[in-house]
Amino acid sequence: xxxxxxxxxxxxxxxxxxxxxxxxxxxxxxxxxxxxxxxxxxxxxxxxxxxxxxxxxxxxxxxxxxxxxxxxxxxxxxxxxxxxxxxxxxxxxxxxxxxxxxxxxxxxxxxxxxxxxxxxxxxxxxxxxxxxxxxxxxxxxxxxxxxxxxxxxxxxxxxxxxxxxxxxxxxxxxxxxxxxxxxxxxxxxxxxxxxxxxxxxxxxxxxxxxxxxxxxxxxxxxxxxxxxxxxxxxxxxxxxxxxxxxxxxxxxxxxxxxxxxxxxxxxxxxxxxxxxxxxxxxxxxxxxxxxxxxxxxxxxxxxxxxxxxxxxxxxxxxxxxxxxxxxxxxxxxxxxxxxxxxxxxxxxxxxxxxxxxxxxxxxxxxxxxxxxx
Amino acid sequence: xxxxxxxxxxxxxxxxxxxxxxxxxxxxxxxxxxxxxxxxxxxxxxxxxxxxxxxxxxxxxxxxxxxxxxxxxxxxxxxxxxxxxxxxxxxxxxxxxxxxxxxxxxxxxxxxxxxxxxxxxxxxxxxxxxxxxxxxxxxxxxxxxxxxxxxxxxxxxxxxxxxxxxxxxxxxxxxxxxxxxxxxxxxxxxxxxxxxxxxxxxxxxxxxxxxxxxxxxxxxxxxxxxxxxxxxxxxxxxxxxxxxxxxxxxxxxxxxxxxxxxxxxxxxxxxxxxxxxxxxxxxxxxxxxxxxxxxxxxxxxxxxxxxxxxxxxxxxxxxxxxxxxxxxxxxxxxxxxxxxxxxxxxxxxxxxxxxxxxxxxxxxxxxxxxxxxxxxxxxxxxxxxxxxxxxxxxxxxxxxxxxxxxxxxxxxxxxxxxxxxxxxxxxxxxxxxxxxxxxxxxxxxxxxxxxxxxxxxxxxxxxxxxxxxxxxxxxxxxxxxxxxxxxxxxxxxxxxxxxxxxxxxxxxxxxxxxxxxxxxxxxxxxxxxxxxxxxxxxxxxxx
Numbered sequence: 080x081x082x083x084x085x086x087x088x089x090x091x092x093x094x095x096x097x098x099x100x101x102x103x104x105x106x107x108x109x110x111x112x113x114x115x116x117x118x119x120x121x122x123x124x125x126x127x128x129x130x131x132x133x134x135x136x137x138x139x140x141x142x143x144x145x146x147x148x149x150x151x152x153x154x155x156x157x158x159x160x161x162x163x164x165x166x167x168x169x170x171x172x173x174x175x176x177x178x179x180x181x182x183x184x185x186x187x188x189x190x191x192x193x194x195x196x197x198x199x200x201x202x203x204x205x206x207x208x209x210x211x212x213x214x215x216x217x218x219x220x221x222x223x224x225x226x227x228x229x230x231x232x233x234x235x236x237x238x239x240x241x242x243x244x245x246x247x248x249x250x251x252x253x254x255x256x257x258x259x260x261x262x263x264x265x266x267x268x269x270x271x272x273x274x275x276x277x278x279x280x281x282x283x284x285x286x287x288x289x290x291x292x293x294x295x296x297x298x299x300x301x302x303x304x305x306x307x308x309x310x311x312x313x314x315x316x317x318x319x320x321x322x323x324x325x326x327x328x329x330x331x332x333x334x335x336x337x338x339x340x341x342x343x344x345x346x347x348x349x350x351x352x353x354x355x356x357x358x359x360x361x362x363x364x365x366x367x368x369x370x371x372x373x374x375x376x377x378x379x380x381x382x383x384x385x386x387x388x389x390x391x392x393x394x395x396x397x398x399x400x401x402x403x404x405x406x407x408x409x410x411x412x413x414x415x416x417x418x419x420x421x422x423x424x425x426x427x428x429x430x431x432x433x434x435x436x437x438x439x440x441x442x443x444x445x446x447x448x449x450x451x452x
Numbered sequence: 453x454x455x456x457x458x459x460x461x462x463x464x465x466x467x468x469x470x471x472x473x474x475x476x477x478x479x480x481x482x483x484x485x486x487x488x489x490x491x492x493x494x495x496x497x498x499x500x501x502x503x504x505x506x507x508x509x510x511x512x513x514x515x516x517x518x519x520x521x522x523x524x525x526x527x528x529x530x531x532x533x534x535x536x537x538x539x540x541x542x543x544x545x546x547x548x549x550x551x552x553x554x555x556x557x558x559x560x561x562x563x564x565x566x567x568x569x570x571x572x573x574x575x576x577x578x579x580x581x582x583x584x585x586x587x588x589x590x591x592x593x594x595x596x597x598x599x600x601x602x603x604x605x606x607x608x609x610x611x612x613x614x615x616x617x618x619x620x621x622x623x624x625x626x627x628x629x630x631x632x633x634x635x636x637x638x639x640x641x642x643x644x645x646x647x648x649x650x651x652x653x654x655x656x657x658x659x660x661x662x663x664x665x666x667x668x669x670x671x672x673x674x675x676x677x678x679x680x681x682x683x684x685x686x687x688x689x690x691x692x693x694x695x696x697x698x699x700x701x702x703x704x705x706x707x708x709x710x711x712x713x714x715x716x717x718x719x720x721x722x723x724x725x726x727x728x729x730x731x732x733x734x735x736x737x738x739x740x741x742x743x744x745x746x747x748x749x750x751x752x753x754x755x756x757x758x759x760x761x762x763x764x765x766x767x768x769x770x771x772x773x774x775x776x777x778x779x780x781x782x783x784x785x786x787x788x789x790x791x792x793x794x795x796x797x798x799x800x801x802x803x804x805x806x807x808x809x810x811x812x813x814x815x816x817x818x819x820x821x822x823x824x825x826x827x828x829x830x831x832x833x834x835x836x837x838x839x840x841x842x843x844x845x846x847x848x849x850x851x852x853x854x855x856x857x858x859x860x861x862x863x864x865x866x867x868x869x870x871x872x873x874x875x876x877x878x879x880x881x882x883x884x885x886x887x888x889x890x891x892x893x894x895x896x897x898x899x900x901x902x903x904x905x906x907x908x909x910x911x912x913x914x915x916x917x918x919x920x921x922x923x924x925x926x927x928x929x930x931x932x933x934x935x936x937x938x939x940x941x942x943x944x945x946x947x948x949x950x951x952x953x954x955x956x957x958x959x960x961x962x963x964x965x966x967x968x969x970x971x972x973x974x975x976x977x978x979x980x981x982x983x984x985x986x987x988x989x990x991x992x993x994x995x
Contacts, residue, residue, distance in 0.1 A: 194909060194910075195907070195908045195909065195910075196908045196909065197977070201977075201978070224910060224913065227906075227910050228906075228910055228913055228914065230902060238900060238902060240900050240902065240903065240914065241902055243917065244913050244914055244917075247913075247917075248913055
């Protein structure tokens with residue numbers, strides 16, 4: 080019988096330990112409750128209400144495809160194109176002419192449509208052979224298609240089939256880019272498209288430098304070109320954190336006020352900042368960068384198509400630097416459209432945007448309350 | 453460590469195996485005694501039964517004293533009268549290495565040379581010795597390299613490695629067998645349990661209840677635990693004997709360099725992995741090319757073609773020789789990495805024997821062609837030997853490609869049959885394309901998750917490669933069935949396709965480029981089959 084007792088004894092020890100642990104957890108929760116989730120939720124709801132009072136939109140009403148509203152005329156053109164009518168698109172690009180910022184943006188939006196279905200573009204190309212506008216949309220659409228085939232996942236979650244299609248399509252796009260560039264030798268837009276080919280096919284740095292010379296000779300302070308090239312120089316693509324920041328600082332320093340290139344150092348910082356707290360965002364350098372970007376935004380043409388993108392970044396960093404009132408100013412200017420950095424890398428862009436924005440609204444209200452009292 | 457010490461260690465390690473078995477048996481008996489004195493009735497019976505079951509493999513492992521007799525692999529034994537020069541070379545080398553010449557020489561079909569000896573009385577008395585010599589090795593090595601390989605093998609005997617290794621090998625084999633037995637029993641038990649559960653499940657279904665998931669996790673765990681104990685000891689055993697084994701290899705290499713020359717030894721070491729890889733490739737892509745069409749290469753060519761492949765791909769091989777494997781073949785492989793062995797040999801001072809015996813080792817045979825033919829009879833399965841022989845490599849290629857094309861079932865075949873409900877034919881496919889329903893058909897192809905989720909241009913891009921490959925196969929099969937295709941055989945390149953010239957219509961790239969362009973047009977976003985139809989033999993177009 081002794082053996083039986085021994086066995087029971089051995090079995091009893093873990094049971095006893097478990098019961099003691101349960102009791103301890105119970106007592107701890109009784110005297111020192113963990114923060115109530117309900118209270119947090121209530122606070123969030125309050126902030127959301129306050130935001131709504133200011134005329135800011137809830138997450139489900141945020142546009143997640145754009146960084147800012149499109150000019151009314153452009154929205155009409157895109158709708159026409161989706162219906163198969165290419166003439167308005169041709170007219171739009173013709174009327175934009177040599178405004179390279181707008182041309183590259185319009186070409187991108189049209190190309191996005193053509194990457195889905197390109198029957199209208201084929202019709203355009205059939206009627207107007209060697210139209211440089213159609214050619215630039217064609218080149219951009221194939222590059223966009225290639226990136227769609229790849230998908231947005233990191234390399235390890237991307238299948239061989241996806242990479243195959245990606246590389247095949249990009250390789251084909253090179254010819255189209257060259258054709259578009261040849262048809263309109265002054266236009267920097269085909270070179271902007273080629274940067275994304277460079278990213279995908281992994282151009283060596285020297286080749287990228289050559290491409291960059293071609294591009295800046297045509298448009299020295301082009302926002303989309305700089306944004307794209309900065310991606311190339313990021314550590315996740317073909318450069319490093321140092322190369323990216325150096326590129327961004329150089330571009331920002333050499334650009335006239337109002338060109339919005341002060342966004343680049345902020346983006347370079349954002350792309351390589353893995354820290355958990357906000358210390359890295361509050362260095363004197365970062366404070367100065369935000370200050371420069373604020374001045375840049377104030378000096379920019381209010382209809383600059385990329386201005387809202389800078390404002391999204393500013394709102395984010397002003398908040399991280401505890402300048403919530405200034406952040407709220409920026410949020411009010413861009414609210415309703417969230418397809419911009421820093422939100423657009425998240426799956427739930429609108430949710431992320433609204434959480435940060437509502438925090439800002441809450442903070443501002445909390446600061447105002449004692450003053451009013 | 454001297455030979456005696458090594459022998460002693462081998463003996464201790466082997467005894468450790470018996471000790472482990474005895475301890476396990478004692479533990480089982482102890483358990484029985486314990487249960488017998490404290491327990492009662494059914495429990496005692498059950499425990500007793502289980503311990504006896506577990507004891508059986510242990511006891512059997514201990515009683516299996518004899519290592520299994522190595523059987524002669526497939527090969528042709530050659531007498532001294534048949535191959536006087538080979539025998540003379542072998543005797544010469546054995547004498548130079550200071551050991552006894554083999555009693556038999558067996559020529560095999562592998563890239564390998566090995567000397568085996570079945571020692572008697574636990575390796576205390578020498579036994580009959582055999583030299584296995586792969587004919588592909590003779591094909592790829594020069595005479596000097598062959599000498600080096602042979603010295604290496606005989607060198608193991610001079611160092612006394614092999615006689616003592618009988619003990620090491622015995623231990624290894626025995627542990628392996630016991631582990632195997634336990635796993636086998638566990639597998640049997642799992643199978644039995646699965647059958648029982650499935651029977652039960654079937655009964656449940658028969659009674660109108662839901663079937664239960666068959667779950668055999670945990671079954672046979674006792675057997676597996678026993679196997680794990682032996683596996684742990686086996687690993688320890690191997691690791692303990694490994695450094696010795698690797699040291700012996702280096703020593704044998706040094707002997708080879710001393711007797712056969714430094715350069716011949718280094719180059720032979722470089723050559724063997726290259727030959728081994730080339731031979732695998734040769735078997736897969738050339739020798740067995742016709743199996744699908746139930747054809748063999750001409751007599752003597754099954755092993756004979758290897759030499760021609762080596763000559764034709766000399767440049768590629770030179771490249772391969774410079775990339776040596778840095779890793780050993782496996783964690784318990786007794787050979788050190790080849791790269792390390794080559795480094796050690798090449799570090800020796802030059803001995804000025806670079807230009808010795810550069811002739812092919814195969815020329816040592818009195819009648820290489822006869823040997824190559826005879827080897828086929830010995831090394832190939834009877835079933836293969838009954839296959840008819842092609843007249844030449846060219847014919848073999850044509851016949852096997854034609855057979856492959858006629859029986860090909862591409863994903864497009866299946867999609868088309870599923871879409872039309874008719875047998876999949878090329879004319880039917882072209883009609884579907886002309887009706888503008890190619891992309892509807894494409895939805896029936898096996899799609900990856902990403903392709904299935906894609907729409908419009910992206911979807912078409914995803915399915916285009918498989919469509920292209922399949923359509924190409926279907927078109928080629930059409931040509932092939934009309935004997936319009938010809939394949940160009942080459943020892944140095946993959947087989948290339950020769951299409952019939954299409955007269956004056958063919959563009960600058962020749963008929964191949966024309967075909968590719970026609971395929972592309974037929975699978976474009978807005979497909980156009982006109983060019984493809986123009987290329988096809990008339991009968992297809994009327995269908």
